[in-house]
Amino acid sequence: GIVVLGINRPKAKNAISKNLVKMMTDTVDAVKVNNRVRTVIICSLVPGIFCAGADLKERAKMHPSEVGPFVTKARALMQELGNLPMPTIAAIDGAALGGGLEMALACDIRIAASTAKMGLVETKLAIIPGAGGTQRLPRAIGVSLAKELIFSSRVVDGEEAKSLGLVSHAVEQNEAGDSAYRRALELAREFIPQVTASLLTHIPISAALQCYRKSIRQELWFPSTLTLLGRLCGEFGFIPYPGFVFPPFSADKKPDWFLMGCSEISID
Secondary structure, three states: OEEEEEEOOHHHOOOEOHHHHHHHHHHHHHHHOOOOOOEEEEEEOOOOEEEOOEOHHHHHHOOHHHHHHHHHHHHHHHHHHHOOOOOEEEEEOOEEEOHHHHHHHOOOEEEEEOOOEEEOOHHHHOOOOOOOHHHHHHHHHOHHHHHHHHHHOOOEEHHHHHHHOOOOEEEOOOOOOOHHHHHHHHHHHHHHHHHHHHHHOOOOHHHHHHHHHHHHHHHOOOHHHHHHHHHHHHHOOOOOOOOOOOOOOOOOOOOOOOOOOOOOEEEO
């Protein structure tokens, strides 16, 4: 059937922490070998947010030796998510920023509420997207537009994301705040008969997925790129020069993706 993976870190606006990476990795590993799963939906259980990106407060407290392994694990999670043998849908009912958008980009299909906000905002902090955004965003919307969004740290809403090709559907938000999730469920239900039939005929849809994903890896995820990303994002810990520290955040004006809290994932 359909597996719904819901992220629930309300105090942190679903920011990506070490614990969240571990829990999601364990979940993806379990889903990968479950032959009853036909489609996976990733959504948020926190109203108004999909995923706020990396937990920078946690990152700021990491020892430099911890940063590289964390970034590597986060990038590996996105790759494993992108390699699942069944269709994956990101239901974006709120802000998907930085690593949150990278998580959505790792999915096969993205559906957003028209009011959702999306962007790779890392360059505002003199860092770069480290979990595949520099590779997957150009594949989704084209190289020039991807450069424009990354260089400017621009945030777009669901309607503009649809016009750019960043999402497949932009749906009007409802009172419950879950219109993207509901549309994702409808789409997942459309997939089930085809996925089930393909398994019975021994020609799984996963074969088509793997062909598509292999073409992406051959074109974009070549070893030199991964090595460069490792050097820029891992070994240097996202710190662009010696002595750099993240700028202080005003209590009155914190970026809406810079909070912290407990990690939790819910599976339905």
